[in-house]
Amino acid sequence: MENTQSSNILLCITGSIAAYKSADLARLFIKNGHNIRILMTDSACEFITPLTMQAISGNSVHRNLLDESAEQAMGHIELAKWADIILIAPCSAETISRLSSGRADDLLGAVILASKAQIYIAPAMNMNMWANIATQNNVESLRHRAMIFIGPSKGEQACGDNGYGRMSEPEEIYETIQMSENKLLNGKKIIVTAGPTREQIDPVRFISNNSSGKMGFALAEAASKSGADVTLIAGPVSLECSDQILRIDVNTAAEMYSESKKLIVDADIFIGCAAVADYSPIIQNQNKIKKSSSKDLQISLKKNIDIISSLSKEYPHKKFMGFCAETENVEEHAKIKLVEKGLDFIVANDVSKKDIGFDSDFNEISVFTKESHTHLQKASKNLLAIQLINMLSKDNQFIH
Secondary structure, three states, X not given: OOXXXXXXXXXXXXXXXXXXXXXXXXXXXXXXXXXXXXXXXXXXXXXXXXXXXXXXXXXXXXXXXXXXXXXXXXXXXXXXXXXXXXXXXXXXXXHHHHHHHOOOOOHHHHHHHHOOOEEEEEXXXXXXXXXXXXXXXXXXXXXXXXXXXXXXXXXXXXXXXXXXXXXXXXXXXXXHHHHHHHOOOOOOEEEEEEOEOXXXXXXXXXXXXXXXXXXXXXXXXXXXXXXXXXXEEEOOOOOOOOOOOEEEEOOOHHHHHXXXXXXXXXXXXXXXXXXXXXXXXXXXXXXXXOOOOOOOOOOOEEEOOOHHHHHHHHOOOOEEEEEEEEOOOHHHHHHHHHHHOOOOEEEEEEOOOOOOOOOOOEXXXXXXXXXXXXXXXXXXXXXXXXXHHHHHHOOOOOXX
């Protein structure tokens, strides 16, 4: 997303192997017209040199709490007043703990306490350290103090583990901050559906699909960071969302449609990302169907209502973004559904590819409107969600 206003960014680097990403992060902000200063903790200097960050930023690196060259030898006050935005990337578990306690015995801690700037934190640590209850309690404490966390991402770590703890990629961090600061969807009401639905056969069996809900949840978070008032209608998934999002949990397609129909009246945008079951059993047995070795089981199905198609026809003046998961002729099917369902945008992806789509943290998508086709290269679902919300926010027919 292009920069709409130059900002003073204080990039704080702490002790983590992910510190090498901070160089690219600094370049991104500079390239887009922002002013950058660098603060490094002592442990950060073990992973990337101050000379490197000085060369990239064009400014001396701040390291010491008592700085004789600063105004009245109070460098932390000078930096705190200068910064419009403070970004800690990477932010170690130790730093999160210190910030949660309000420590001010080093330059970073003192700047954070003295500043009124918006603070963003991009964590980086071992997956077990991130999941530890002590870390999570510290994170929750900082969130209550209006600090915004970006990530961490899931993936292979330097120690060999694979899970949540990786620092988010520089582009995702940059785009998230731009979105949060510009608030292009401020005051808009957005509904997002996410995850699968379950159509019960009997009390223990159901028809469903492989949707994890990750894309829908990422879209809800991105829309919320862009200033929108977001309601997330979620099928049965094991995901969490931020407190700023109103979450409504459902199971069946009928329940999802019922909630969507109630909420669409006051909404500006409807994002139908859920993988809604096309069919459901005509008869839902109240008792468990017993297995029989003598005959096959036959289940009669009825067609479920197409939620987004129904709503778009009833409310043609609202904005609708739909999704389609295809295994062949992706572009052809997407364009047909765009018109038939009355959508403004349709997002298509090829779920036959094993490294993207269902249950993956990554995807590769194509976005179609009646006038355009945009292909978004393989990236994290978080970054793709930001890019999709940016498309919505820049729609001239919507933003006025």
